[in-house]
Amino acid sequence: MAAIEVRHLYKSFTQKGMTVEALSDINLTVEQGDIYGIIGMSGAGKSTLVRCFNYLERPTDGQVLIEGRELGSLTEKELRVQRSEIAMIFQNFNLLMQKNVLDNICFPMRLSGKKKSEARQRARELLAMVGLAEKERAYPAQLSGGQKQRVAIARALACEPKILLCDEATSALDPQTTAAILELLREINRSLGITIIIITHQMSVIREVCNRVAIIERGVLVENGRVEEIFSHPKSRAARELILRDGPGGAGEGDRPVLPERMSGGKKLRIVFSENSAFEPLIANMILKFGAPVNILRADTKNVGGVAKGEMILGLPEDGHLQIDIEKYLKEKGLEIEEVTGDVE
Amino acid sequence: MWNNQVIIMLLEGIRDTLYMTLMSTVIGYVIGLPMGILLAVTDRDGIRPNAVIYKLLDVTANLIRSVPFLILLIVLIPFTRFVVGKSYGPTATIVPLVIAAAPYIARMVESSLKEVDAGVIEAARSMGASDFAVITRVMLVEARTSLIVGATISLGTILGYSAMAGTVGGGGLGDIAIRYGYTRWQTDIMVVTVILLVILFQIFQTAGMKLASHLDKRK
Numbered sequence: 001m002a003a004i005e006v007r008h009l010y011k012s013f014t015q016k017g018m019t020v021e022a023l024s025d026i027n028l029t030v031e032q033g034d035i036y037g038i039i040g041m042s043g044a045g046k047s048t049l050v051r052c053f054n055y056l057e058r059p060t061d062g063q064v065l066i067e068g069r070e071l072g073s074l075t076e077k078e079l080r081v082q083r084s085e086i087a088m089i090f091q092n093f094n095l096l097m098q099k100n101v102l103d104n105i106c107f108p109m110r111l112s113g114k115k116k117s118e119a120r121q122r123a124r125e126l127l128a129m130v131g132l133a134e135k136e137r138a139y140p141a142q143l144s145g146g147q148k149q150r151v152a153i154a155r156a157l158a159c160e161p162k163i164l165l166c167d168e169a170t171s172a173l174d175p176q177t178t179a180a181i182l183e184l185l186r187e188i189n190r191s192l193g194i195t196i197i198i199i200t201h202q203m204s205v206i207r208e209v210c211n212r213v214a215i216i217e218r219g220v221l222v223e224n225g226r227v228e229e230i231f232s233h234p235k236s237r238a239a240r241e242l243i244l245r246d247g248p249g250g251a252g253e254g255d256r257p258v259l260p261e262r263m264s265g266g267k268k269l270r271i272v273f274s275e276n277s278a279f280e281p282l283i284a285n286m287i288l289k290f291g292a293p294v295n296i297l298r299a300d301t302k303n304v305g306g307v308a309k310g311e312m313i314l315g316l317p318e319d320g321h322l323q324i325d326i327e328k329y330l331k332e333k334g335l336e337i338e339e340v341t342g343d344v345e
Numbered sequence: 346m347w348n349n350q351v352i353i354m355l356l357e358g359i360r361d362t363l364y365m366t367l368m369s370t371v372i373g374y375v376i377g378l379p380m381g382i383l384l385a386v387t388d389r390d391g392i393r394p395n396a397v398i399y400k401l402l403d404v405t406a407n408l409i410r411s412v413p414f415l416i417l418l419i420v421l422i423p424f425t426r427f428v429v430g431k432s433y434g435p436t437a438t439i440v441p442l443v444i445a446a447a448p449y450i451a452r453m454v455e456s457s458l459k460e461v462d463a464g465v466i467e468a469a470r471s472m473g474a475s476d477f478a479v480i481t482r483v484m485l486v487e488a489r490t491s492l493i494v495g496a497t498i499s500l501g502t503i504l505g506y507s508a509m510a511g512t513v514g515g516g517g518l519g520d521i522a523i524r525y526g527y528t529r530w531q532t533d534i535m536v537v538t539v540i541l542l543v544i545l546f547q548i549f550q551t552a553g554m555k556l557a558s559h560l561d562k563r564k
């Protein structure tokens with residue numbers, strides 16, 4: 001059974017007579033064990049969407065099913081129990097500032113009625129798991145961002161959730177810390193089998209850890225599917241834009257790629273290689289064959305779901321016939337090509 | 346004039362002032378704390394918005410707070426007599442003090458609770474916390490520094506009010522200051538009572554602020 005199923009979900013906010021359609025007709029399915037990414041620009045509706053997953057936000061219309069149970073049909077009390085099985089972590093960590101690390105982790109367990117001594121023991125185990133055993137007496141204000149997020153993760157795991165929702169959990173962290181936190185999430189997914197939802201506006205985060213992704217634009221789900229698939233063949237404009245903005249290298253190295261040259265004018269092709277070895281000889285041969293220069297506007301390899309993918313954007317010569325020949329040549333070599341339109345930066 | 350009698354009178358004044366101030370603060374909180382919590386919770390951006398309850402408490406608090414204390418004191422005389430049996434002396438003064446202090450305290454509590462980070466409340470709710478748990482285990486705990494500062498300020502204000510009640514025979518140091526300083530022109534005794542009031546005020550402030558900062562773990 002699907003961990004989360006969303007059917008025809010709508011959410012609108014009314015403020016001072018103005019209605020904002022934050023989400024419209026969202027449909028998606030998150031399978032058990034997925035690391036499911038939800039990506040979109042600021043204001044796209046990502047937070048609203050995950051907050052519907054545990055009914056912190058009540059949808060205006062549509063259904064949310066958690067392991068087949070429709071949240072809308074639950075009573076207030078049942079809903080609270082259900083929520084305790086869906087943990088959540090946040091961009092701003094949201095730890096209790098007046099409680100020390102240990103008591104923060106104990107908090108959800110105490111809420112659900114666990115005895116203090118048992119809660120403490122479990123909290124210590126979790127703290128060791130996230131690598132902060134020596135900080136149990138510290139207060140959040142004395143921790144770094146990465147450490148706070150580790151505490152938040154330990155707290156999220158305290159009640160043995162089946163699902164972990166992460167709303168921009170790494171957005172306030174530097175690249176190294178981001179990578180470490182993502183690694184921890186992957187580890188949690190692998191060893192505990194917890195389904196993870198990751199909300200982000202950084203494609204690099206999706207690429208590093210997610211197996212599936214949904215792209216949200218202005219409240220509409222424009223594309224979703226397997227991460228490799230979307231990286232190789234993005235269908236929507238939003239997806240292509242996000243992939244282009246995704247910098248080379250590891251997660252969190254910023255949103256902006258270092259372009260050798262600003263892309264403008266002329267015809268541009270985007271090529272995706274599954275194997276790096278095919279990379280250089282092919283382009284070199286092509287240049288030799290046509291005796292015309294092509295501009296490599298961008299080339300890098302990305303780790304997509306553990307598979308190395310090469311991506312290259314070529315700026316073609318002005319000559320129209322030559323362009324057609326080059327496209328034909330690349331297709332013959334069995335490459336997926338696609339025209340990149342617009343001024344990209 | 347600094348005979349035993351005067352010293353005893355001053356000591357009794359201190360005792361009465363402390364009695365009125367502390368009792369009124371405690372009872373004021375018994376009423377004002379729940380009222381402040383309700384105000385924070387039922388406000389538009391509270392955890393359980395309720396326009397009717399909010400408006401009702403809001404208007405009540407504003408109404409009482411807009412009446413100058415001295416006038417409230419006099420207006421309440423029949424009510425005070427009904428509750429305590431007489432309208433003068435320290436115990437009687439507690440009645441108007443509480444009525445004046447409760448809405449003041451409620452506002453203090455309301456503003457302290459509103460300072461609590463919405464994200465932390467959301468985190469607690471995502472763990473399945475009920476509204477009651479959010480209030481008692483998150484809001485009141487996270488706001489405790491601010492609540493103690495508020496209590497310290499309230500205590501100071503009530504101390505001032507208790508002295509004002511002296512003008513109508515309320516007892517305590519204020520009463521002495523009025524009787525000797527104003528009625529009998531014995532300025533020295535008045536000065537001493539004023540100094541004693543200032544010292545009491547300072548002690549409350551220092552103790553309150555120390556406690557607040559001791560309990561603050563945000564630094």
Ligand SMILES: Nc1ncnc2c1ncn2[C@@H]1O[C@H](COP(=O)(O)OP(=O)(O)OP(=O)(O)O)[C@@H](O)[C@H]1O
Pocket residue numbers: 013014015020021022040041042043044045046047048049201
């Ligand atoms: N409580 C609310 N009241 C009114 N409008 C809201 C509310 N919450 C969200 N919105 C609106 O809904 C839209 C989506 O907001 P949301 O916070 O879900 O975006 P987001 O994708 O998470 O953005 P960000 O990346 O900036 O966090 C925005 O236009 C926002 O203004």
Ligand SMILES: [Mg+2]
Pocket residue numbers: 046047048167168
């Ligand atoms: Mg958001």
